[in-house]
Amino acid sequence: MTHIRSHLLAAFAVAGLIVSADAIGSSALAQASGCEQGQKIIAERRSLGEQFQKLSNGGKNKQLDPRAACSLFTKFSANGESGLKWMTENKDWCQVPDKVVEDFSAEHKRIQTIKGQACGAAAKMAEMEKRAKQRAQQAQQGGLAGKMGGGLTGTLSVPKGAL
Template structure:
């Protein structure tokens, strides 16, 4: 009876080792997939950078359409949020150098600032277009045109006689 019991105990011990080895292996696989998640974030960031290059004509154009820039910088900022979070959680496991993390974080802050500026310019642009449309509608209805003696036609009546 003792003999059977010792065989059972050793069988359970071996099974326990295999189960703990599987747990370690699955944890390692989970961490490896986590490192792969970081590669996906970086690949998406590269793609967004290529879109920016196309938008700015390879950096030759100094002026960008604020509406397009706002959308692109919003995506870059979201990608940066995900990247900073991922790097914070996996920096040690995925062996991310401190310098890479610092540079990424600094770049992310700069992108957030530029995003705010681009989106603010896009909002101003939309407001100006809205006002211009309203003024054009008023001019068609005789609002400004009647009050200014001819509107924006380029004619202005000058009084005749002694001044």
């Protein structure tokens, strides 16, 4: 599990660029009327960046919950899809510089990679928890294997008295 979390932590370090979405487009998007949708997308991205900061405790938290990270980066990914679509359709009208579109696209690709890692780790955690619950239930039931000493949770009675 530590291996999974170390990969997530490395991925989140790359995700530090998320907060830079603030600087990427807010001034360029505010220039033309009809560009409010782009401002909403950037505002949502900024909010998601703040949620990430809280989740990671400003980058100080080394034990991130992969389930929460998966959920957050799924939202980031959806935001990136709508942001790229909007930028492609309104680039000229709203005077969005090519560099902003390129940076946003590169950031979106990194977020998709991080999302895959976080969701993969969350799925592995869920599977491990499921297996642990199944083992605990089997141990509580104390089936034949438990009485015969089979399995790690079983007991074996040692005869008492002289041998």
